[in-house]
Amino acid sequence: MGATEDVKFNIGYGKGSADAKDLVNTSSVPLHNEKRVLVDGKRVSTGYFSHSALEQYTRCSKQYEYKYIKREKGRLMFRAKMYGGIVTHDALDELVNSKIQGKPISKETFLSHIDSDLDDKFAKYQEQYISAKIEDLNPEPIDFGARIADPDIFKRLYIAVGSEFYDGHYQNCKPISTEKQFIYHLEVDTGGTIPIVGFIDVIETLGGKPTIVDYKVGAKKSQDDADFSQQLTLYSMAERIPRVAITALQLGTTGGKNPKKAKAGEVVTYLSKRSIKDYARTTENINAALKGIKAGAFPRSGIHNPIVCARTQCPYFDKCMVD
Ligand code: SF4
Secondary structure, eight states: OOOOOOOOOOOOOSSOOHHHHHHHHTOSSOOOOOTTEEETTEEEOSSOEEHHHHHHHHHOHHHHIIIIISOOOOOOOOOHHHHHHHHHHHHHHHHHHHHHTTOOOOHHHHHHHHHHHHHHHHHHHHHHHHTTHHHHHOSSOOOHHHHTSOHHHHHHHHHHHHHHHIIIIIHHOEEEEEEEEEEEEEEOTTSSEEEEEEEEEEEEEETTEEEEEEEEEESOOOHHHHHSOHHHHHHHHHHTOOEEEEEEEEOOBOOTTOGGGOBOOEEEEEEEEOOHHHHHHHHHHHHHHHHHHHTTOOOOTTTTOTTTSSTTTOTTHHHHHHO
16 A cells, blocks of 8 residues: 555535435436435435445345345355354454443453353354244255354354453554444546445554554454455545554464364454555446446356355355356
8 A cells, every 4th residue: 555645535424415316316226225324313214325235246246136136035144153253243342332431341241242142143043043934045954063063162262362352452452433334425437426334343543543443353364455455445535544454353273173283363453554546446446336236237246256156155156056
């Protein structure tokens, strides 16, 4: 990332511009409406684009079409790590928020929330599965027991990395906000702006300067993830904060049947900075996605990416392969 240059921000809060409304209303296909957005204390249900929807279009346009245009129910994906990530993320939010509120919760409380919430999530899943709602969506039965051979071993990975976060990063961080909602009015090529909404994990003071931080729980991350994340660039544009970072709670491994292969997890912060060039690139990318959606272009663009396009990764895999 280059040095930060002076940037003129086109940013606004509240109602979208007339042009944005026109863009939404004249679209040949419905744009994604974000229903949980609050603007000036009121729930807004139309005309706002969520960044996660745009990301889905970038990942695979066909996936976007299934989810947001055709409103198809995909196969419910069960991944133990997904639940582990959600639960740990929620516990982190609560922890950091407690510091902002001046009533920090203890390490024991923080870790016990991860522990008990994981138990709850797995129990809930089993309940849903038994009630056959999930089974209907899953053509193949899931061997729940086999997926999480030993939930306690699995839980220990999250608790270990949570513990390291508490003793290290958390002790030194000075959080300013958590889960902050933003609305960024992005300039569109045809003139005017379109509002894009999202939530920023954490804004905190790192190294004496305000920094937008995305907490990631799970796989190992790299400096490239922080340097080239479009999500972080958009957050940076919306908040007018050039410094961004990923704080990764990277899980260790238990080694399975071979304890010699066990590896401890670690918490790493990858710092980066955004420049005017990054903003221009992201604006261009989002404009290209918006044009594709408006034109009703939904190619199977994820097909060459095995991380995206696999039976275990894409909820629409079975449908897509026969359509
Ligand atoms: S199966 Fe592959 S191409 Fe089809 S929607 Fe999923 S990711 Fe896209």
